[in-house]
Amino acid sequence: MRCGWGRVAGLVLGIGYVLGCASAAHAQYYERETYESPSERFLYAGAQSLTFAPRPSNPVGDSLAIRFTRLAGILGFRQGLVDILFGYSRYDQHGITRPAIFLGTTVATELSVAGKPGNALLLPFLIAADFMRAEASGLSRDDFNVASLGLGTGLTYRLRSPGMEFSTSATAAAQYSFEGFSSSSGSSIVLMGEAVVHLNDVMVAGGIVLGYRIRFEQWSMSGDRDDYHALSHGPFLGVLF
Numbered sequence: 001m002r003c004g005w006g007r008v009a010g011l012v013l014g015i016g017y018v019l020g021c022a023s024a025a026h027a028q029y030y031e032r033e034t035y036e037s038p039s040e041r042f043l044y045a046g047a048q049s050l051t052f053a054p055r056p057s058n059p060v061g062d063s064l065a066i067r068f069t070r071l072a073g074i075l076g077f078r079q080g081l082v083d084i085l086f087g088y089s090r091y092d093q094h095g096i097t098r099p100a101i102f103l104g105t106t107v108a109t110e111l112s113v114a115g116k117p118g119n120a121l122l123l124p125f126l127i128a129a130d131f132m133r134a135e136a137s138g139l140s141r142d143d144f145n146v147a148s149l150g151l152g153t154g155l156t157y158r159l160r161s162p163g164m165e166f167s168t169s170a171t172a173a174a175q176y177s178f179e180g181f182s183s184s185s186g187s188s189i190v191l192m193g194e195a196v197v198h199l200n201d202v203m204v205a206g207g208i209v210l211g212y213r214i215r216f217e218q219w220s221m222s223g224d225r226d227d228y229h230a231l232s233h234g235p236f237l238g239v240l241f
Helices: 002-030
Strands: 041-054 068-079 082-093 096-116 119-134 144-161 164-179 185-199 208-221 228-240
Touching: 041 082, 041 208, 068 096, 068 228, 119 164, 144 185, 144 208, 164 208
Parallel strands: none
Antiparallel strands: 041 068, 041 228, 068 082, 082 096, 096 119, 119 144, 144 164, 164 185, 185 208, 208 228
């Protein structure tokens, strides 16, 4: 089973990265006359409060359903409009410690709708892919292993000045979802928001990145036992290179 969900996770990240290379290059070419999409590259790490709980449509009883609020560690890589994120946490259920793992990729292209190159309101179009795994406990093991892939859009505001860049964005995506070990499929809705500051004149590598993000995802599956929602939010710190 571990090999199975590992292949699903690899597929999610592989699709996102390959599409990202082409999408990011297209974004920079298409908008170059009026607006140049970001090309900065950085690694980041942070901590998030992660809440995972069943939806009302989930028929699994409270004694078997997965439900927790825990602190999760995150590691990520971003280059331009391509973002790859890994999150990990552990939680206790009925006296047993279980892992929760998240893998996510977003790939975007931007269209400038107002403002100037240094102070612009943008319309992003993105491909979103993710994989969430949370292990259950008890005699009836209903682990959550769902991968999703879809499209989204939203709004981004970006302000640039010498030595600094600030951006804030709010996006939403609709995704097709499938369970890793069964024929269950369905959909998910993702809402994402973040605020990021790049400080390029700081004497650390190529500069540092400070950010805060929030993410909400809700799954609606043909097997109602996989109807869950997840909310995460928290700060992160990155190093430009």
